[in-house]
Amino acid sequence: MLIIGIAGGTGSGKTTVVNQIVEELKNDEVDIISQDSYYQDTSHLSYEDRVKINFDHPKSIDFDLLVNHLKELKAGKSIEEPLYSFTEHNRTGETRTIHPRKVLIVEGILILTHPDIRELFDIKIYVHADSDERLIRRLKRDINERGRDLDEVLWRYQTTLKPMHQQFIEPTKEFADIIIPTNRYNTVAVDIVQTIIKDRLS
């Protein structure tokens, strides 16, 4: 199994790049795991307390479960990925069965911060867009798709997104084998990654 890790700040375009990469691959060859599915289970907290969580700090992620799941898949076993709700700020209680595939792509803002996870990746990619571009994209996406409003996104940006990006996310760029600039749609970089994957599949 080829495991590719794709990191980068929120709104940098990780999900978009992943979707472009897998477009030409067959379903039974590839699967995608999002770090967002591995936010800690916070069912013991009230909604008011869950809203206040710093979702951009490495502690917010259940890395033990993610490492365990990646190792299971690598060993040829299926796993149950937890499903996550951005409106409830919590796991939904449902899961999705993921079977081992030839290619697994793992994407998320903090995935390169964890040494055991870095060790499991065959290829490490960092997607880079400028912070003003990322904030604009995040505003549009969170308001349209994640049930947020302008004040919520700006409050989160100032209190956690920006400082956590500078402290934890941006420094992981140094671990990347490939850095993809995504201030614009980068078809050349996507082509290169697709070529690497096809080469490994042949």
Ligand SMILES: Nc1ncnc2c1ncn2[C@@H]1O[C@H](COP(=O)(O)OP(=O)(O)O)[C@@H](O)[C@H]1O
């Ligand atoms: N290169 C790009 N140029 C313009 N908009 C983009 C680009 N890449 C992504 N977007 C848009 O920005 C938003 C966030 O992109 P997404 O891929 O979800 O980022 P991430 O997964 O890194 O948070 C989405 O609405 C997406 O359509």
Ligand SMILES: Nc1ccn([C@@H]2O[C@H](COP(=O)(O)O)[C@@H](O)[C@H]2O)c(=O)n1
């Ligand atoms: N309940 C939550 C959980 C996470 N977030 C934010 O999601 C961002 C990571 O996802 P991307 O798709 O943007 O990479 C992260 O910056 C968290 O702040 C949230 O808003 N609510």
